[in-house]
Amino acid sequence: MVTPPPVVLHDLTCVHERRPAVHHLSGRFAPGSLTAVVGPNGAGKTTLLRALAGLHPAHDGNIDRGGLAPDRIALLPQAGSLDRGFPVCCRDVVALGAWARMGAFRRLPADAAARTDAALHDVGLDGFGRRLIGSLSAGQFQRVLFARLAVQDAPVLLLDEPFNAVDARTAGDLMALIRRWHDQGRTVIAVLHDLDLVAREFPETLLLVRHPVAWGPTAIALSAANRQRARLAAEAWSEAALPCQDAA
Amino acid sequence: MILQWVIEPFTLGFMRRALAGCLALSLAGPPLGVVLVLRRMSLTSDVLQHGILPGVALGALAGGLSLWAMGLGGVLAGLAVALLAGWLARASGGREDSQLAGVYLVALALGVTIVSATRGVDLAHLLFGSVMAVDDSALLLMAAAASAALLGLAVIWRPLVLESFDPGFLRALGGHGGAWHLAFMALVVLCVVGGFAALGTLMSVGLMMLPAVAARHFAADLSGQVRAAVALALLASVAGLLVSYHADLPAGPAIVLSAGVLWTAGLLAGPRESLRARMWRPHLRG
Numbered sequence: 001m002v003t004p005p006p007v008v009l010h011d012l013t014c015v016h017e018r019r020p021a022v023h024h025l026s027g028r029f030a031p032g033s034l035t036a037v038v039g040p041n042g043a044g045k046t047t048l049l050r051a052l053a054g055l056h057p058a059h060d061g062n063i064d065r066g067g068l069a070p071d072r073i074a075l076l077p078q079a080g081s082l083d084r085g086f087p088v089c090c091r092d093v094v095a096l097g098a099w100a101r102m103g104a105f106r107r108l109p110a111d112a113a114a115r116t117d118a119a120l121h122d123v124g125l126d127g128f129g130r131r132l133i134g135s136l137s138a139g140q141f142q143r144v145l146f147a148r149l150a151v152q153d154a155p156v157l158l159l160d161e162p163f164n165a166v167d168a169r170t171a172g173d174l175m176a177l178i179r180r181w182h183d184q185g186r187t188v189i190a191v192l193h194d195l196d197l198v199a200r201e202f203p204e205t206l207l208l209v210r211h212p213v214a215w216g217p218t219a220i221a222l223s224a225a226n227r228q229r230a231r232l233a234a235e236a237w238s239e240a241a242l243p244c245q246d247a248a
Numbered sequence: 249m250i251l252q253w254v255i256e257p258f259t260l261g262f263m264r265r266a267l268a269g270c271l272a273l274s275l276a277g278p279p280l281g282v283v284l285v286l287r288r289m290s291l292t293s294d295v296l297q298h299g300i301l302p303g304v305a306l307g308a309l310a311g312g313l314s315l316w317a318m319g320l321g322g323v324l325a326g327l328a329v330a331l332l333a334g335w336l337a338r339a340s341g342g343r344e345d346s347q348l349a350g351v352y353l354v355a356l357a358l359g360v361t362i363v364s365a366t367r368g369v370d371l372a373h374l375l376f377g378s379v380m381a382v383d384d385s386a387l388l389l390m391a392a393a394a395s396a397a398l399l400g401l402a403v404i405w406r407p408l409v410l411e412s413f414d415p416g417f418l419r420a421l422g423g424h425g426g427a428w429h430l431a432f433m434a435l436v437v438l439c440v441v442g443g444f445a446a447l448g449t450l451m452s453v454g455l456m457m458l459p460a461v462a463a464r465h466f467a468a469d470l471s472g473q474v475r476a477a478v479a480l481a482l483l484a485s486v487a488g489l490l491v492s493y494h495a496d497l498p499a500g501p502a503i504v505l506s507a508g509v510l511w512t513a514g515l516l517a518g519p520r521e522s523l524r525a526r527m528w529r530p531h532l533r534g
Contacts, residue, residue, distance in 0.1 A: 053420045070422040077416055086286065086413045087470045096410065100421050104407040132468055 004031050004155035004187045005066025007052065013060040014044070014051050021047035023211040024061070024246060029189060034182045036202035036218070037191045040234035043209045045191040049075060049158045052189070065156075071100030074154035076145055078161050084134055090144050091129035094119055097151025112151070119147035124173055139170035146174055157181060159190040163197070175201060195222060209233040254486075257493040266379045269390040269446050270485035270503065273455045276394035277439050278477030279401055281453075281460025282470070283432065287412045290461065291345070292433075293453035295352040297440050299329035301359025301449050304374055309366055315386050318374075319393070319441050322449075326437030329355055334430065359449075377448030379489075379499040386445045393442025400435045408432055409470065447500040454504030455481050462511035465518030480510050 007029040014022040021044035029035055037045045050056040052063060053075040065073065074097075097119070098112035120126060123143040133141060142162070149157060159178070163171045179201070182188055192198050198205060198218060205221040207214040209230045214221035257263045284290055303325020304318045311317020333351045337344040363371045382390070401408075411418050411425045418425050436456075443452030459480035466476035488503030495502075517524045 054422075055416060055420055070420065073420075075416075075420050077414075081416065082414055087464075087468060087473060088409075088413060089469060093413075096414070096417065099410070099417075099423075104404075104423070 002155055003185055004072075005068060006031050007066065007068075007156065007187065008064040009061070010064065011061035012048075012051065012058055012063060014047050014056055015059045016047070019241070020044075020059075020210055020244070022051065022208075023244075025208070025212050026061075027206070027212065027215050029187055031187060032182070032185045033187055033204055034178075034202055035189045035204040035206060036198040037189060037206045037208055038193070038195065038198060038222070039208040039213075039230060043230075043234065045208055046078065046160055048208065049160050049189065049191060052156075052158055068156065071152075072154050073156045073158065074149050074152040076149050076157070076159045076162055079138065079142055079145070079164055082145075084136075084141060087132060087134070089130050089132055090120065090125065090136070090147075091116060093133060093144055094147040094151055097148040097153075100152065115151050115153075116147075119150040122150060122177060123147045139166040142166050143170065143174065146177060150177070154186070156187045157189070159188070161191050161193065163192065163194065171197075198222065253494070254490060257490060262382070263489065263493065265382045265384070265387050266446070266489055266499065267485065269379065269382050269387050270455065270489065271482065272391045272394035273439070273443050273446070274459075274481035274485050275478060276398040276401075277443065277453070277456030278459045278463070278481045279474045280397065280432075280436050280439055281456040282463055282474050282477050283401075283408060283412065284436065284457070285460050285464075286470075289345075290457060292348060293436060293440065293457050295333075295348045296326050296329060296437055297444070297449050297451075297453045298359075299352040299355040300326045300437070300441060300444065301374065302355050302362055303328075303359075304444065304449060305359050305362040305366075308374070309362070315389050315445055319389050319445070322441040322444060323437060325355065326440060327434060330433040330437060331430070334433070373448075374444075375448050375450045376498065377444060377446050377450075377452065377500050379446040379503070382446055389445055390442050393438050397435045397439040397442065400431070400438070404428055404431050404435075447503070451500055451504050454500075454507060455484065458504065458507035458511050459484065462507075462514040462518075465514030465520055465522050468520060480507065480514075484510055 009025050009027050012022055012025045013020055023044070025048070037048065039045055047056055051058060053073055054070050055075070095108060095112060095116045098109060098115065101109055102112070120129060123146050125140065125143050125147065128140070133144065136144065162174060166174070175197070178188060178190070190202070199222060202218055204216065205214070205218040206212060207221050207226055207230055213230045213233065214226045258267060281293065284293055300322040303321035303323070307318040307321025310321070329351050333344055333348040336347040336351070360371070363374065407418070407423065407428045411428045415425050439456060440452050443455065447454060459477040462480055463473040463477040467473045484507035485503055488506040489499060491497065491506065492499035492502035515522055519525070
């Protein structure tokens with residue numbers, strides 16, 4: 001795994017039907033940083049992660065990924081977005097993480113099988129390889145997605161609400177995995193709702209309500225004043241909105 | 249005695265050819281059908297089999313009822329329907345299923361109009377096919393189309409399944425999800441056209457879809473479902489041909505009805521997710 005380059009945002013704006021979901025966001029994710037992205041619902045957090053992963057186009061501004069190839073940025077999607085009824089087993093889902101190196105037609109790389117088993121072990125799912133994903137609980141399926149992320153072995157990791165609908169034990173285990181990735185020097189960016197967890201574990205925080213309210217060390221970004229500003233900004237919605245004239 | 253009932257009809261040449269053609273369809277169609285079911289596109293096959301009618305009719309007019317001309321016309325029409333619906337869906341932001349519905353209704357009406365207006369082509373023959381009239385040329389067409397579809401599916405299987413399960417993952421890695429989808433649609437069109445000579449444009453997807461729909465009552469994982477679907481299709485082909493021979497009934501519908509009987513059996517008493525499974529099994533120890 002190579003040291004990740006910094007991910008720099010220059011006046012980034014992403015829209016849904018012309019309404020900004022991410023609005024004039026500029027800043028830098030330092031190499032190897034561990035950043036929490038927080039904000040109320042509808043604040044553009046998922047849109048930001050999808051834009052970083054290359055799944056959502058930048059309407060204005062741009063994202064400088066330091067020359068990183070698309071498969072070197074790994075995204076853990078929100079749990080609800082996948083079809084749990086699909087008849088595949090855990091092992092196959094986790095092995096997909098090696099896709100970037102094997103592509104559509106080549107054989108699974110020799111070490112991929114070992115990495116798949118190791119990843120399943122790391123998330124506490126030894127022996128789950130042959131089980132169909134439909135037979136897993138929400139927490140177990142989330143572990144499977146984490147294992148897939150581990151196999152991808154990417155220098156930049158994006159996690160979209162990784163602890164939604166999982167029990168405290170699973171959340172603890174998965175947080176330990178995130179800490180390990182951070183220690184390995186990877187850049188980790190996670191969308192979270194649990195502010196206590198953020199205050200305990202995440203050195204940097206981006207408080208986002210479409211536009212950035214605060215971005216920096218967690219203690220400062222999550223101050224009472226900033227959270228109040230975020231709450232007020234979340235409720236702003238204009239039916240007759242005019243074209244935006246600002247720049248960051 | 250029973251063995252004679254089963255073996256004797258297939259000593260006849262036309263029955264052997266019909267069986268060979270249906271076997272080819274039974275190998276290629278059901279795997280495609282299983283993927284269609286997974287992608288929640290089960291009705292797309294229906295749309296395509298009706299949508300190829302104008303192409304088949306034009307091919308019949310141009311090539312004088314030559315099966316290869318009709319087949320080519322059918323493939324072109326099917327691809328046009330699939331591509332047009334896909335393009336419309338992307339361009340208008342609408343859902344692909346509604347665009348497909350619109351396109352195929354127009355295509356079907358166009359096809360019926362062409363056939364009726366010219367009076368040179370037998371509409372019933374096009375709609376219902378005649379599996380017993382499969383000659384060597386028709387058999388070659390069916391076998392060629394089925395082989396090409398099966399080979400193509402084997403090639404694109406892995407990216408197709410991934411794109412069906414987690415398209416966002418594939419996109420984020422720079423994969424071209426749209427390309428796999430189009431390639432898959434082309435294979436479905438190939439198989440639908442391959443089936444029309446025997447089963448007609450009304451039911452050529454019967455062997456593709458019914459076994460695929462029934463498969464989940466017989467297997468839990470993807471490869472198991474594919475194997476189950478192929479087995480069911482093979483069984484339905486043999487049973488349908490035998491019934492039609494002995495009871496003097498049209499063969500195409502007999503085959504599709506046999507597939508329907510197998511599906512009903514699976515629904516009621518299959519190993520998984522059936523009525524019997526829900527009602528009469530005690531819960532397991534753990």
